[in-house]
Amino acid sequence: MAMSETEMMLKGYGLTTAEMFYRMPDHIHVINSFVWQDYDQAPDHKRLFEFIEFWQNEIDGPLHSVRFAHRKMISPGEWRNVVGEFTFH
Template sequence: MAMSETEMMLKGYGLTTAEFYYRMPDYTHVLNTFIWQDYDTAPDHPRLFKFVEFWQDEIEGPLHSVKFTHRKLIAPGEWRQVVGEFTLH
C-alpha cells in the first residue's frame, strides 16, 4: 500500500522539483524543457536519479542539463513574540 503524502513527509521525504533541459531529436540546436516533481529523500535523491536513468534509456531527446531543488515541507515554524493585540471590527 502506498504511503500518503503526510506519511512520506513525516518519514523525511521532501518535494523535489527538477527542470530538464534536453535537445530536440530532429533539431539538435533547439533546447526544450520538461518539469518533473515527486517526493524524494535528500541527499541521495533515488527517485530523481531513477527518472534520469529512465530518460537516458527510453527518451530520444538527449539531456543537456538538469536543475533541481528539494524542499522539506514539514519543518519548524517561525515564531516571534507578540507584544500586543489589535482587534478590528
C-alpha cells in the same frame, strides 16, 4: 502499499522539482525543457536519479542539463520568546 503524502512528509520526504533541458531528436540545435516533480529524500534524491536514468535509457532526446530544487514540506516552526502582551480595544 503506497504511503500518503502526509506519511511521506513525516518520514522526511520533501517536494523535489527538476527542470530538464534536452535536445530535440530531429533538431539537435533546439533545446526544450520538461518539468518533473515528485516527493523525494535529500541528499540522495533516489527518485530523481531513477527518473534521469530512465530518461537516458528510454527517451530519444539527449539531456543537456538538469536544474532541481528540494523543499521539505514539514519543518520545525519558528519560535520566539514573547516577554509582554498588549491589549487594544
